Amino acid sequence: MSSDQISRDETLHIAHLARLAITDEEAAIYASQLSAVLAHARDIGALDIAGVEPTMHAVSMRNVMREDVVEGSLDRDEVLASAPSSEAGMFVVPRIVGED
Amino acid sequence: MAIVDMSAREMAAAVRAGEISAREVVEAHLGEIAAHDHEVSAFLLVLEDEARRRASEIDAAIARGEEVGPLAGVPIAVKDNMALRGVETTCASRILAGWRPPYTATVLERIEAAGAIVIGKTNLDEFAMGSSTENSGFFATRNPVDPSRVPGGSSGGSAAAVAARFAPLALGSDTGGSIRQPASLCGVVGAKPTYGLVSRYGLIAFASSLDQIGPFARSVEDAAALLAVIASQDPKDSTSLAAGFDASEITSGVRGMRIGVVEEMLDGVSPGVSSVLDAAIAALVDAGATVERVSVPAARFGLSAYYLIAPAEASSNLARFDGVRFGLRVEGEDITETYLRTREKGFGAEVKRRIMLGTYALSAGYYDALYGKAQQVRTLIARDFAAAYERFDALISPTSPTVAFRFGERSDPLSMYMSDVCTIPSNLAGHPGMSVPFGAAEDGMPAGVQVFAPALGEGTMFRVAMALEASAAKPAVPVWRSAAAPGGAA
Numbered sequence: 001m002s003s004d005q006i007s008r009d010e011t012l013h014i015a016h017l018a019r020l021a022i023t024d025e026e027a028a029i030y031a032s033q034l035s036a037v038l039a040h041a042r043d044i045g046a047l048d049i050a051g052v053e054p055t056m057h058a059v060s061m062r063n064v065m066r067e068d069v070v071e072g073s074l075d076r077d078e079v080l081a082s083a084p085s086s087e088a089g090m091f092v093v094p095r096i097v098g099e100d
Numbered sequence: 101m102a103i104v105d106m107s108a109r110e111m112a113a114a115v116r117a118g119e120i121s122a123r124e125v126v127e128a129h130l131g132e133i134a135a136h137d138h139e140v141s142a143f144l145l146v147l148e149d150e151a152r153r154r155a156s157e158i159d160a161a162i163a164r165g166e167e168v169g170p171l172a173g174v175p176i177a178v179k180d181n182m183a184l185r186g187v188e189t190t191c192a193s194r195i196l197a198g199w200r201p202p203y204t205a206t207v208l209e210r211i212e213a214a215g216a217i218v219i220g221k222t223n224l225d226e227f228a229m230g231s232s233t234e235n236s237g238f239f240a241t242r243n244p245v246d247p248s249r250v251p252g253g254s255s256g257g258s259a260a261a262v263a264a265r266f267a268p269l270a271l272g273s274d275t276g277g278s279i280r281q282p283a284s285l286c287g288v289v290g291a292k293p294t295y296g297l298v299s300r301y302g303l304i305a306f307a308s309s310l311d312q313i314g315p316f317a318r319s320v321e322d323a324a325a326l327l328a329v330i331a332s333q334d335p336k337d338s339t340s341l342a343a344g345f346d347a348s349e350i351t352s353g354v355r356g357m358r359i360g361v362v363e364e365m366l367d368g369v370s371p372g373v374s375s376v377l378d379a380a381i382a383a384l385v386d387a388g389a390t391v392e393r394v395s396v397p398a399a400r401f402g403l404s405a406y407y408l409i410a411p412a413e414a415s416s417n418l419a420r421f422d423g424v425r426f427g428l429r430v431e432g433e434d435i436t437e438t439y440l441r442t443r444e445k446g447f448g449a450e451v452k453r454r455i456m457l458g459t460y461a462l463s464a465g466y467y468d469a470l471y472g473k474a475q476q477v478r479t480l481i482a483r484d485f486a487a488a489y490e491r492f493d494a495l496i497s498p499t500s501p502t503v504a505f506r507f508g509e510r511s512d513p514l515s516m517y518m519s520d521v522c523t524i525p526s527n528l529a530g531h532p533g534m535s536v537p538f539g540a541a542e543d544g545m546p547a548g549v550q551v552f553a554p555a556l557g558e559g560t561m562f563r564v565a566m567a568l569e570a571s572a573a574k575p576a577v578p579v580w581r582s583a584a585a586p587g588g589a590a
Contacts, residue, residue, distance in 0.1 A: 006460065018415060018459040019422070019436070020452050021444035034457055036514050038470075041404040044477050045469060054475030055482060057309045057339070058295045058530020059555075064338035078202040084429035093424055096435045 005035050103128035108174045108268040108322040112215070115173035118162060122155035122173030122217070129175045129219055133266045141241045142251075142261040144180050145188060146220040151175065154217045169215030171329060176211055177261035177270040180221035181228055182313070183302040184208055191304050192236040193226045195446025196427045205302020206334045207271060207313050214329040219267050222257025226448045227418065228278055228306045230254050231519045234507065235450045244580035245287060245546060249504040252282030252519070255316070259286040262316045264580050269326050270316040275306050276406050277500070277523025279314045280535040280550060284499035287546030287577045289323045289565070290316045291534035292526065294555045296341035298327075299334030307413035308339075310406075310527040320536060320565045324350050327558065343556055350562035355388030358492045359564065362552075364399040365497035365522040372541025373498045380496065380538045380549040383571035384564070394488045394495065398480035402525040405481070407517060408461045408474035409528070414451075415458030421446065453513060482529045485554070494564045495552040497522050499535040503545035522550060532558050536565045539575030546578050 006014075008024070011031040015022045022030065076089060085092040103111065103125055114120045133146055161168050178184070181191045183201035190196045208218060225235035233241040233256025241256045243249040244264040251260040255272030259282035262270045272279040274292035283290025291314045298313045305311060315326035324347035331345040361381065366374070381391050423429035423442030430441035447455070461470040488495060500519050510516040526533040532555070535548035549568060553561035568574065 011456065014456045014459050014463070015452075016440075017463070018452075018455045019419075019439040019443055020447070020455065021440040022452070030453060030456060033453060033513050034460065036512075037407055037457060037517075038460075040514060041408055041470065041474075044401050044404045044408075044473050047401070047473070047477070049473070049476050049480065052476040052479050054472060055478035055528075056475060058478075058482070058528070059339060059341065061339065066335060074202045079425075082199050082202065082426045084423060084427070091424055094432060094435050094438050 006031050104132050104265040107319055109325055111174050111268060112170060112172050122158040125173045126151045126155040126175060126217060129267055136264060139247060140244050140260050140264050141239055142222055142257045142266055143220040144223050147218055151217050151219045158215055172215030174216045174269060175219035175267040176216045177220055177222050177258055177267040178218050179224050179255050179258045179272045181224060181273055181304045182208060191227045192224045192238055194237045195421045199427050203302060206299035206336055207330045210330050222261055224257055225254035226451050228254040228273055228275055229450050229454055231281055231516050235448055237448050243286060243504045245578050249506050252285035252504060254278040256282045258316050259283050259288055262288045262318055269322060271313060272316055273303055273311055273313050275310045275410060276527050277520035280523045280533055281500045281520055283316060283535040284548030285504040287537045288316055288318055289320050289536055291323050291327060292532060293327060293558060294532045295530035296339050297331045297343055299337040299340050301334055301336035305417040307410040309413060310410060320562060320569045324562050345558050349559055350566050352563060354384060354564055354567040357389040359384055359389045359391045360394030360488055360492035360495045362495050362497045363393050363395045369498050369501045370542055373501060373547045376538050376541050376547040377498050377549060380568055383568055383573045386573060387567045394492060396484045396488050398484040399525040401477045402481060402528055403521050405474040405477040405528060406524045408470050411454040411458030412461045412471050415455045418455055478528045481525050485529050485531060489554045494560050497550045499548035499550040503542045503547055526552055531555055532561050534561055534565055536568045537577040538568060540578050544578055
């Protein structure tokens, strides 16, 4: 498996995908640590297990439904009380769409 | 006998009979915490007022002749990744500092209904990612048996609290060994139930297909008593099973039982831990079980599969910590910069490492080779365990390959991950596993024996654990004696 070495640039890209700001120095450290873990995982990369069904979940279960009845939910004010910023019953976030 | 030396069942019986009050039980434990938690740092938050209030309510209910539940007045330490309405819940992460959940985890409702009292929230590796509690965003917890060593993790605070007699019972969560490994390192009992036996509602998710809540105690019977209270189907957790746990038959012994020793889990085990396992095997044979070696070949690949699957699920689960709805926000120029800065500041290094590892494993081009393959390996592990259970009623192994290590000794992530090599396979298979202390290994530190059973085989698993605990051949388990306590300090 050739995917067990991650470069510093690749690490910066992954960090951005995961919305983590990291410095170039940190990227170099993470790159070597992630590479070491992936190198360890090379043992399963080498397994010839084509055709084995994947297990997503230890318990096989079908969709679980509840009765279609209206129930109470969390208290809105209580939920908003723990948000960094809220106004008029809504979460406030920084600007998403440009002004122009 | 001092209240804090009693078992949870003795405490509850005495409270129910009116021999001692719940308030006295709570005061005794708060006193221990006040006197000694500075040596251990098990708690992130001690709920003094709430615990006293709750104890008084229980005492009043008893005075009125009301039924107060099987764990009446028993203090329980709770890992701080379980939500308790209105009480700060952090997962030991700076990103959740100050967060007060608007809801309560089902397990905490159940223990409260049983008369138990949450005495505090315990420390953990941030978001339950780690094996030493050194990754807490706030401070490290020390092993009560030797404060220069880690208590294990991620439920290190809960294990340490029980070992230090700050509470007779605790709740932890186990995604890859986070209950069993610290139980082994601190010399207490810790059990990870079958996936789905205990509701995960209100447990802040790390890897949803692997996470499971379970009990810590100083005896097997106490652990069983707590599991009996928390095991049940919950409409709020669609993965919970229509099953419970009956603790009444765990004392029936192991005569005639077939027990396998998992060969793949003997590699790399320290000589002291090996000796502990050998002594446990002898004790089980002495109790009438037949014990043989068995191979579970795919268990060798557990660590690799786990470190792809668990980070993948974590990278998705932890996307919710974005500075919008709860917890920390570090304001940026726009929403993307706000996400980047909030997560940079709020998460510690190990959490970032796992999020990145998971993001990578799930990314285009690597999905099939990494995540997909890991899920196939999961099938192999379940299959190999099933084959072993055709010949054996239960399996055993060391819980962790070594005793508690010293702070900073495992700064390399992969060496830290190795301490869960024996516990991870049962999470991948969804099977129950528990650690039972069985004497001391290197440097006089405690070491546990791990007992496994097939899915929903908790009855069998606890029978084996009981037989180990009851064995006349069981060596003494090292216990905590505060250096500050009169007559303590060996």
